[in-house]
Structures are given as C-alpha cells and as structure tokens.
Amino acid sequence: MKDNIKLVIGKIWEQDVDAIVSPANNESLVDSPLAQEIFEYAGDKIIEKANTADKIELGEATLTEAGKLKARYIIHAACLDFSGKTSENSIVKATRNAMLLAQKHNFNSVAFPPFVTSSNDVIPPRRCAELMVSEVIRTTEREDIPEIIYFAVPTRVLYSIYEEALMMI
Secondary structure: OHHHEEEEEOOHHHOOOOEEEEEEEOOOOOOOHHHHHHHHHHOHHHHHHHHHOOOOOOOOEEEEEOOOOOOOEEEEEEEEOOOOOOOHHHHHHHHHHHHHHHHHOOOOEEEEOOOOOOOOOOOOHHHHHHHHHHHHHHHHHHOOOOOEEEEEEOOHHHHHHHHHHHHHO
C-alpha cells in the first residue's frame, strides 16, 4: 500500500496533481502562513471565494478550485484552531477528511504538505509525519483512490522525517 505514496522536495503549490491540500484553520481558509502562500499563487479570484466560504469545523475539509495553480482543486483541511495550534486529533481528522474528499471526487492524485514544519509547534514535525502518513495509509486501505499521494516537503530535513515515517509504518 505504501507504493502509492511518494515524497518530493518542493512547494505544494507547484505540484501537478488533481488536488493539493492546504492547511486551514477552523475560522478561515486563508489564515495559515502556508495557505496565504498558496493563495498568492492561485490568484485573487480564488482568494475571494475562500474569504467568503463558510467556516469549517476543526478536522473537517472543504474544496475550492485552484485558480492559476497546476492542480485543479485545493482541499482545505482544518488542522489548526483559530489561534494557529494543532493537536494530534486535528492532524489525524484533517488528513482523513482530506483523503475522503479526494476519494469522493475520484481524484487520482493528491499532494499534502506537512501540517507541522517547525519544532516550535505544539506537535513536533516527526510526530506530525507519523500521524499523517499513518492516516493516509489507513484511508487508502479502504479505497484505491487516489492512486498516488504525494507529500511535498519544503526541505531535506522534512524529507528525511517523512521518509523515516514511511519506512516505520
């Protein structure tokens, strides 16, 4: 089952997939630093749609078009609370619900960024990687869609962390 999970070093908004996942908070789709970068590349039209979107519950996911990105859609996964903090539960639920949304729409490919990238966060990057990779594997065991899941990580350090998580699970 792990054969369909690929690691790439790169920016999430550069991925040529059916959908990319953007970390959101439960108050706004565009408030996380990574989400702001994604929307900067997606364009003003998508920012307007996201700014008028309904709030989503912590752990939930919703879908918008991706504007100028290579991806066709953005799955907004609320892994952060309104203060920007994550929890193990919100990481697992947001990952699961992003995968379920990709399955619902029959996406063949989806790319996730790390929901946690810094040791300054409440959840360490290594633990986040274990949670995200485990949940992706668990979700794809029930359904063969998406056919390929990427983890687009911005640094070699995070690449090593995700590579280790894949090997251990």
